[in-house]
Amino acid sequence: MKDDKKNNFFSWLSSVIKKKKIKNTLQEDKKKELKNNSIFKNKIIDTDNINIEINQNLSNINDSLIEQDIIKNNKIETFNNKNENLKNIKNIKINFFTRLKQSLNKTKKILGDGISNIFLSKTVDKNLFTELEEKMLLADIGYNTTNQIISNLIKEINKKDLHVPEKVYFLLKKNMYTILKNVEKPLKISSHIPFIILVVGVNGTGKTTTVVKLAQKYKLEGKSVILAAADTFRAAAIEQLQTLGKVNKIPVIAQSFHSDPAAVVFDAIQSAKAKKIDVLIIDTAGRLHNKLHLIEELKKIVRVIKKIDSSGPHETMLIVDSCNGQNIIQQTEIFHKALNLTGIVITKLDGTAKGGVVFSLANQFNIPIRYIGIGEKIQDLGIFNSKEFINAIFSQK
Structure with a gap:
């Protein structure tokens, strides 16, 4: 009887949620954004392809700016003093969560x-x-x-x-x-030597800088780390990773521009095994999720990894840019179907009002969220903590 009364009382709910009206409103908002953006002023707006066009243009711009800015200024902080490592780890954790609310x-x-x-x-x-x-x-x-x-x-x-x-x-x-x-599951580096982390994602998500931040974190924890520059489509990408690796005293395995990414990965695993390296992080080329031939190339990399180590990769990590909002859902769906993702890193939460996408991402895929990013420095990449995230959003002024 109580359930019947409850159902009667809330019978209005079905009329409240009007999917079609919401969808039309969101599409109109995106069209207005495009018209007001000087990059797209001379383009004809195709409603069906708005999301793809935004991704393609903004990702290319982001990639260029990231490369120029980071290689020139080395904005990722370095920690090479072994005596300070433990102190730095503690400070990074404290500083991250005290700044999360502001970010x-x-x-x-x-x-x-x-x-x-x-x-x-x-x-x-x-x-x-x-x-x-x-x-x-x-x-x-x-x-x-x-x-x-x-x-x-x-x-x-x-x-x-x-x-x-x-x-x-x-x-x-x-x-x-x-x-x-349900998705608060920090990444645990197991006893695999090396523990292979394959990092994937679309253009402009901050993938390469996240790779270096992760390498720094594991290095601070006393682990040995090697990076693999498997983004061979852009010469600047190889240079970026080599520069950041050199600054942070982290070895980078690389080949020439336009070489086979799978060959780079093969060399990196062999080197890591020979040197008994704890963690190998593979930085792959940024690619749009709708370019299926590029997704196939990632599958090839996975096959090469498994030929050398049948248990690898031990973590397949997707980097997503929170500024892309609901576009992340489609990206995640395609990458997950192709590669069986085991972890997600959400970047740039400090620069967007679309942080609510974290709930959608968690709810729809149930893939562990390993880290979230709220800035450019190493201490701006923190282990995801659901309680801290909720408190930061709903805390009182």
Whole structure:
């Protein structure tokens, strides 16, 4: 009987969530962004290909800027004093989480503060859930995950809770926390010698800089590390990794421009085995997820790895740029289908209001989120912690 009453009370929910209207609104917003962006002013806008066109242009620009900026200025900090390693590790962890709230400020304003204001100003009724849905979609949580969160919330509350907005607000945060907790699985470097990490992703996600940050972290932990420059499509990419490797005293295995990436990987594994290196990190070429022939090349790299070490790669890590919002979902789907991803790193959370995509990513794929990035320095790449992430978004001013 109670379930019947609850269902009757919330029968309006089906009319609240109008997928078609939301989709049209989001498409219009993207078209306006394109028209206002000088890069696209002279282009004809094709609604079906908006996302792909944005990715192609922005990723190329990002790649160029990253290469020029990092190679020139060496913005990744170095830590080569062994006596300071333990202290640095502790400081990095502390500094990361104390700065997380500030770094997620844009997402906090849209999502955390927006939701908090709804519960402060409204009673728990149809209008509240309508506004809640809008706020979650604006933060790029995505339609499916938003719908699931709200549906689960409605199942948990009863009529008494309707008079206590604070209780409903608490249940909402609990549901969102549960989604993230399921993917909070830090990467553990096992006893494989070497432990092979294959890093993949589309152009402009900060892949190469993330590779070096990871190498620095493992080096600080006392592990030996080698990098493989398997992005042979761009001469600048090889130079970038070699420069950063030299600065940080991390060996880089590389071949000439346009050489076979799989051959580079073969040499790197043989070298790492001979030297008994703890961790080998393979930096691959950035590629659009819709270029299937490039995805096939990644499969070839995996086959080469398995010929030498049948258990490898021990981690297949996708780097995604949070600024791309829901485009990340399509990227992840294709890479996961091709390579069976075992981990994800989410970068550039400090520069976007679309941090809500983390919930969508976690909910749809359940792939462990290993690290999140909130800046350019080594201490800006931290192990993902669901509790800290939720607290940073929903903390009080």
